Amino acid sequence: MKPIRQPNSVCHVVIATPEGLFFILKTFPLCATTRSSRISRTSSRLVHWPLDHCPAKRTPGLPRINKPILIFPTMEKSKDVEAGKGPSSIPHWRLVFDQGLVTDEVMNWKYAGSGTDEDPYVVNWIDNDPRNPMLFSKVKKWFLTALVAIATLAVAFVSSAYSGGIREILAEFGASQEVGILGVSLFVLGFAIGPLLWAPLSEIFGRQVLFVTTYGGLTAFNAGAAGSNSMATLIVLRFFAGAIGSSPLTNAGGVIADMFSAQERGLAMTLFAAAPFMGPVLGPIVGGFVGQTVxxxxxxxxxxxxxxxxxxIGSLLIPETYPPVLLRKRAAKMSKMTGKVYRSKGDVDQGPTTFGKVFSTSLLRPWVLLFREPIVFLLSIYMAIIYGTLYMLFAAFPIVYQQGRGWSQGIGGLAFLGVAVGMLMAVAYSVWDNKRYVKVSTENQGFAPPEARLPPCILGGICLPIGLFWFAWTNSPSIHFMASIAAGVPFGFGMVLVFLGIMNYLIDAYTIFAASVLAANSVLRSLFGAAFPLFTSQMYDNLGIHWASTIPAFLALLCVPMPFLFYKFGPKIRENCKYAKQSMEFMRNMQKQMAGGESKEDEEKEEQEAFDYSYESESHGDAETPKFEEIKTGNDSQGLGGARLSRTSTYEHSPYDIDRVNTRESFTKPRSRASSLRRGA
Incomplete structure (x- = not known):
């Protein structure tokens, strides 16, 4: 590529405060020769002036910084750039109801392409785009995070609150205990089926439409269940409520990933992760008191x-956040307004999204990974056993506390408070432990090994059998009730740590296949969660409350070595697993490109290579070579918008969305994330 001379450019001498604000100290014409695709690197080689020798007066009140002042070249010819200027403000209702938002700035932006069918305008985020979810204010991001977390908690709450009225249900319909518990099991079975549908549909229609339709369906089926006139009607409605209402279990995490970069979403995801666990625990408490009174x-x-x-509330306040759908809607709207041809960046790079493409991936690949990857299979079995044990307690606690001790339904539900306390302690511990992980990540230049996720899982794995054995041999009516309720604390603590540790490990070990791995994991654990309550009553009748409660404790004990095994031998195991090895090679290639070891000749290359794993890999033999695909710089005249690999790059793709064929979109610069999203790669 030939150098581009920019005689009319200007340079801004700026100072950065610790608060992240930039103040312009001097603006002057710049006649520099730079390559636009390397402008971010070239800028670091331009003139640096120490603060004491700055030709302009220092702004009063600014802290003294003993570092060179940064110089940013721009394409503006005369006027200064406003320091700290953010996205233009638009009413929140427009974010909610206008997915294809087009402002004057959006319409007048210079897009790559010529507007024809052969060479359409490529639509991506513009500078300070008000519709870019990554640029939402922190208040808005955390408000939406809290809203989708509560929506997820409500779905999990509905799964177990039903157990608070089982006694009256059995009395009214004359059903057996096993048939009555089907209302819980079939609802959880819906969790196994629903996500396989909602994840691919969100690729096509977005998250907002799915939330409005599925949550409306969940409400309708709950209302229908309240008026059921037979046991069969009740359990069928419960199944559909679980299948249709399960969309937040996948889409809510996607909303958070849409708004927070990979380096920022850790805390949000940790707090959000408490919702699916707290919901089932709160359900019997509320359901028990409501059932016994009304x-x-x-x-x-x-x-x-x-x-x-x-x-x-969600329909009125939660906007669409999925960038491919937003850009697709914007491109269609601009095409209609101008008569020119606009295409979204995703559709240009990967082709239009079709039902066949997304469903073939979402329905096939999870099963391939589950049964061909020992890591996925073993850790999914571990999580499934713990998840099944949690739902087994919804049938076991009424036997232990209501039948054994004569407690009422409402008071019997309070036995879950011990589990709830343990879960909250685990969330607090996870926030604290995140400091350790950040330190490990920093020591590895941002590439902490997946095994760094496992220490909390090891601790949780030890706590689980302790809590279960504790409960098994203190749940007799002759022993004070606080002894068995307190056993729920280590169980709840260990369950959350094991879940978070395993899920984060799987995401890090299978980066480019993370969505399929999580889908496989979700299906298997939901099947266990549906099955365990069905045999609980007979198991307790035949074995007694002590030995029946001991069985899941032994299962948890058998699983204790798993986190130790993967922590010690994880790298070797991943080297011998087909898809884990591909993910390792992808991350190694990414790390090499960011290591700063490129030669001067390499820096002058116009294109770089990144791994591109095709969907075709499932249908071939064992020996497969990953495909390579060029990373394009887009419109070179856009300068800073060209996305290139930097030493601070991270893998940004959301683990809650369909795995990508083309992974090059995940190379972004965290410190200038907004810039890389605005104009495209």
């Missing part, structure tokens, strides 16, 4: 009211 129909009614209120 009957089981009002248990279903309270569920319908709860989800209905959240449905209305």
């Amino acid at each position: 009957g089981w129909r009002w248990v279903e009614g309270v569920m319908a009211i709860f989800t209905g209120v959240l449905w209305i």
